[in-house]
Amino acid sequence: MINKLVEKIKKTEAPIVVGLDPMLAYVPEHVQQKAFAQYGETLEGAAEAIWQFNKEIVDHVCDLVPAVKPQIAMYEQFGVPGLAAFQKTVEYCKSKDLVVIGDIKRGDIGSTSAAYAIGHLGKVRVGSREYAPFDEDFATVNPYLGSDGVNPFIKVCQEEKKGIFVLVKTSNPSSGEFQDRRIENRPLYEHVGEMVAEWGEQCMGDSYSYVGAVVGATYPEIGKVMRKVMPKAYILVPGYGAQGGQGKDLAHFFNEDGLGAIVNSSRGIIAAYKQDAYAQFGPEHFGEASRAAVEAMKADIQSALNQK
Amino acid sequence: MINKLVEKIKKTEAPIVVGLDPMLAYVPEHVQQKAFAQYGETLEGAAEAIWQFNKEIVDHVCDLVPAVKPQIAMYEQFGVPGLAAFQKTVEYCKSKDLVVIGDIKRGDIGSTSAAYAIGHLGKVRVGSREYAPFDEDFATVNPYLGSDGVNPFIKVCQEEKKGIFVLVKTSNPSSGEFQDRRIENRPLYEHVGEMVAEWGEQCMGDSYSYVGAVVGATYPEIGKVMRKVMPKAYILVPGYGAQGGQGKDLAHFFNEDGLGAIVNSSRGIIAAYKQDAYAQFGPEHFGEASRAAVEAMKADIQSALNQK
Numbered sequence: 001m002i003n004k005l006v007e008k009i010k011k012t013e014a015p016i017v018v019g020l021d022p023m024l025a026y027v028p029e030h031v032q033q034k035a036f037a038q039y040g041e042t043l044e045g046a047a048e049a050i051w052q053f054n055k056e057i058v059d060h061v062c063d064l065v066p067a068v069k070p071q072i073a074m075y076e077q078f079g080v081p082g083l084a085a086f087q088k089t090v091e092y093c094k095s096k097d098l099v100v101i102g103d104i105k106r107g108d109i110g111s112t113s114a115a116y117a118i119g120h121l122g123k124v125r126v127g128s129r130e131y132a133p134f135d136e137d138f139a140t141v142n143p144y145l146g147s148d149g150v151n152p153f154i155k156v157c158q159e160e161k162k163g164i165f166v167l168v169k170t171s172n173p174s175s176g177e178f179q180d181r182r183i184e185n186r187p188l189y190e191h192v193g194e195m196v197a198e199w200g201e202q203c204m205g206d207s208y209s210y211v212g213a214v215v216g217a218t219y220p221e222i223g224k225v226m227r228k229v230m231p232k233a234y235i236l237v238p239g240y241g242a243q244g245g246q247g248k249d250l251a252h253f254f255n256e257d258g259l260g261a262i263v264n265s266s267r268g269i270i271a272a273y274k275q276d277a278y279a280q281f282g283p284e285h286f287g288e289a290s291r292a293a294v295e296a297m298k299a300d301i302q303s304a305l306n307q308k
Numbered sequence: 309m310i311n312k313l314v315e316k317i318k319k320t321e322a323p324i325v326v327g328l329d330p331m332l333a334y335v336p337e338h339v340q341q342k343a344f345a346q347y348g349e350t351l352e353g354a355a356e357a358i359w360q361f362n363k364e365i366v367d368h369v370c371d372l373v374p375a376v377k378p379q380i381a382m383y384e385q386f387g388v389p390g391l392a393a394f395q396k397t398v399e400y401c402k403s404k405d406l407v408v409i410g411d412i413k414r415g416d417i418g419s420t421s422a423a424y425a426i427g428h429l430g431k432v433r434v435g436s437r438e439y440a441p442f443d444e445d446f447a448t449v450n451p452y453l454g455s456d457g458v459n460p461f462i463k464v465c466q467e468e469k470k471g472i473f474v475l476v477k478t479s480n481p482s483s484g485e486f487q488d489r490r491i492e493n494r495p496l497y498e499h500v501g502e503m504v505a506e507w508g509e510q511c512m513g514d515s516y517s518y519v520g521a522v523v524g525a526t527y528p529e530i531g532k533v534m535r536k537v538m539p540k541a542y543i544l545v546p547g548y549g550a551q552g553g554q555g556k557d558l559a560h561f562f563n564e565d566g567l568g569a570i571v572n573s574s575r576g577i578i579a580a581y582k583q584d585a586y587a588q589f590g591p592e593h594f595g596e597a598s599r600a601a602v603e604a605m606k607a608d609i610q611s612a613l614n615q616k
Binding site for chain 2: 023024046071074077079082109110120127128129131144147148167177178182
């Protein structure tokens with residue numbers, strides 16, 4: 001799957017992933033009202049609203065980008081109906097040939113971690129049958145519990161040719177509270193990055209590993225260091241746009257071949273119609289506003305890579 | 309909710325939480341077959357099997373213990389139907405007046421962390437209505453992302469009088485890879501524990517905080533230190549039984565008042581009928597085997613506390 005991701009990035013010339021994190025407040029009134037008319041102001045109604053919202057955006061951007069990243073928390077907050085909308089979104093994006101990164105940040109140990117890995121990337125056995133419950137292509141994983149938490153994911157990745165992105169340095173202001181603490185003269189995130197490189201050796205694609213890393217756009221200098229610590233890891237870079245990261249900050253995350261990183265934007269794309277820059281589209285044409293925002297982001301990143 | 313937990317621990321004299329982590333392999337054949345007869349060998353069939361399994365165990369132990377801890381991964385692996393079984397389990401346990409600790413180990417930032425907190429402990433707004441989607445009493449939380457990840461949970465805990473247990477030192481063998489690394493002469497988990505104490509000051513119950521911590525039974529010496537670092541935090545102690553922890557290892561996790569810790573056992577209780585010690589019950593009477601295992605665990609812990 002890492003090979004497919006790299007191929008699609010080359011083909012679209014867009015190292016961009018669209019974060020499908022649909023807060024209800026982002027969903028235009030007319031989409032909400034239509035869903036509520038059908039299901040009432042219920043969890044089912046909210047789930048229908050975010051699903052229809054996602055579908056419209058995916059239809060407008062699927063030819064421009066290689067991948068999407070649905071954030072499962074935004075679905076989980078609407079309970080079981082919300083999680084059904086998550087599953088439907090994953091399925092629909094895959095039918096559009098998009099690579100799907102499940103932003104699930106799961107992390108547990110042993111058989112519990114295996115259950116998450118199976119549920120999201122693999123197949124679960126029921127009697128004599130097998131099912132792929134959520135079936136994303138990649139998942140994000142929290143490293144705090146160490147190899148016991150990550151290895152069950154790697155096992156499933158090897159079987160299914162899928163991948164993970166391990167949290168190394170997150171984009172948020174307080175990420176430093178633990179991640180930046182110095183251990184033997186290097187910050188914790190660097191130690192985690194070394195483990196990512198080690199884990200990654202167990203499952204290499206053609207040029208990059210199935211085991212990638214998350215490093216926030218808001219810390220470009222760290223991107224520079226981590227690029228060297230994990231040369232074969234694809235770096236998933238959150239924090240572009242709404243969180244403050246800009247194209248010029250991103251060049252460090254890429255290798256000389258112009259590959260090695262994929263930049264996420266969520267709010268900046270899916271709620272583009274709410275920004276002054278795209279207000280002319282109006283809420284009725286929010287999908288077109290998202291498409292315009294993707295095109296602007298692509299140009300911003302390409303210009304930063306060209307100046308590298 | 310921490311007050312209710314403490315009260316119930318005093319009343320039952322059992323600082324014990326039953327981990328409802330139903331692997332399908334633990335569910336007796338006759339329960340599986342009945343579920344498959346109704347729903348086929350499907351995700352719905354698996355979900356029905358684990359739900360019926362849980363119900364039988366809960367019916368047999370609910371008067372003996374204060375709390376249960378369903379591990380969401382074991383449900384999530386069966387997709388949306390599995391998560392519906394999780395929700396049903398939470399609801400049923402609450403109807404039996406058990407305190408429910410959702411072992412979800414979520415951790416993200418800002419609005420995403422808020423979405424998890426709302427989905428599991430709080431209420432989500434849909435139009436003019438509000439719903440409590442999963443509605444556990446406590447949730448486990450991963451600290452790797454720092455305060456940005458934990459504060460949204462604390463906000464919901466303050467509003468709803470609910471609680472969290474933050475992962476400090478987990479019970480698994482590789483937990484030391486990152487958690488034990490030394491920062492300014494103390495291991496990372498100790499720094500996390502200090503933050504737990506600090507976060508906990510923002511939401512105190514009568515004698516303990518709504519913010520507790522997870523420290524594995526497999527590391528009793530660490531329990532001793534962490535008990536002092538976080539005097540007001542309830543410690544959720546996994547790793548008893550199947551993972552190797554024994555009653556005598558546990559005394560350190562408790563305060564002088566005999567409170568301050570609650571010990572989890574999952575496999576050792578819910579799959580007791582598979583152990584030689586309880587084989588006489590047979591798979592048909594797996595609920596009674598679980599009850600006997602709870603009684604043995606209660607005696608083991610009480611004797612350790614008496615020797616303290």
